[in-house]
Amino acid sequence: MSNMIVFGTQWGDEGKGKIVDILTEEADIIVRYQGGNNAGHTLVTGGKKFILHLIPSGILHPSKTCLIGNGVVLDPQVFCAEIDKLSDSGISITPERLSISKKTHIIMPYHKDLDQAREIAKSGKDKIGTTGRGIGPCYEDKMARVGIRAGDLQNLDLIREKINKALKEKNTLLEKLYLQSPVDSEDVFAHIKPLARRLVPFLADVSQKIQEACEKGQTVLFEGAQGVQLDIDHGTYPYVTSSNTVTGNASAGAGYLYNKKKVVGVVKAYTTRVGQGPFPTEQDNEFGAHMQYKGAEFGSTTGRKRRCGWLDLAILRESVRLCGPTEIALTKLDVLSGLETIKICKGYDYQGQLVEYPPQEENSMELVNPVYEDFPGWSQDISGVNSWKNMPENARKYVRLIEDYLKVKVSIISVGPDRDQTIRMS
Secondary structure, three states: OOOEEEEEOOOOOOOHHHHHHHHHHHOOEEEEOOEOOOOOEEEEEOOEEEEEOOOOHHHHOOOOEEEEOOOEEEOHHHHHHHHHHHHHOOOOOOOOOEEEEOOOEEOOHHHHHHHHHHHHHOOHHHOOOOOOOOHHHHHHHHHOOOOOEHHHHHOHHHHHHHHHHHHHHHHHHHHHHOOOOOOOHHHHHHHHHHHHHHHHHHEEOHHHHHHHHHHOOOOEEEEEEEEHHHOOOOOOOOOOOOOOOOHHHHHHHHOOOOOOOEEEEEEEOOEEEOOOOOOOOEOOOHHHHHHHHHOOOEOOOOOOEOEEEOEEHHHHHHHHHHHOOOEEEEEOHHHHOOOOEEEEEEEEEEOOEEEOOOOOOOOHHHOOEEEEEEEEOOOOOOOOOOOHHHOOHHHHHHHHHHHHHHOOOEEEEEOOOEOOOEEEOO
């Protein structure tokens, strides 16, 4: 048994879905341990694109078992729609292949209403850039010990009771603070009732399933959602998500002690960010637009344009420090092809000092100035390259430079969206 964990090192959208899909061949069980449907994993195989928001990326492999851990917040409507779409594509989704922890918290319609009302009420820099999917309010209810968990869906009387209790507070906020219409409890119940019937067969003790797999010597792959810089504690607060995205949360979010064996940090060859928040290496110019177009940098969940910029080694060092990767999967290296010069941010000038890690005061990332090193680019299109030796010399040097700075070896290089456009390093 050699358990694995895959995490994003930047602000998300690093290509974790493709890497999980590739590594799934070496695993028996794939577990999603945090986040909700505010993140999307895009996978391309045989020229066919799949976008997954809740179901683990390993579902495309028919012999694998996928689990949704207790650290996830799950929108039952999105989950059911995802199942239906996969089924329409000929991918069988049964309770034997996919399970949801009974401890997983459920996103309710009033969570989305509250999420959107809050964002509407904010202006300018106060806006977080939330997707409005109800993720934050659902995690809030979890921490306040008033949330609805997947196991509750087995008892419709309990669900009705919890909805009524929740709306006493939620409607007060919606009406009095945000000047929005109240939510009718019976409408919410009518919405959740048929979804509950569909979800109940998928409920299981996920902790037990992981334990049994490990006792049999099987390999478990733990899959995160957003990147480290969106971690609620360690990211660019307050422009972050509502859960811990670092690898240390895998044990809590999956319900089983993760023993470090193989930790894969996914690094995009440049940097992107969706929504509001500081982004030191952002290129809001012709070059940024070029990367956006060539890299198809549009959010798989919202369709929003991703902000694009140069590779930032300072945030990558922070991710290495926080998550301890044993290897790196480098994605979208092909997008940099054709550039005469590539810039790499080695650190920041912050208050007159050179710093190699992000400063920790709130909004301090707005005050840093990136310190760049110029690197010679390469002209060859590498999207069809299938081996390390056939890579342009400067592309190989770029990879080695990342390894040298981060002191972590690159084990996978992605040169295109398809599963076959991947180079495995020996």
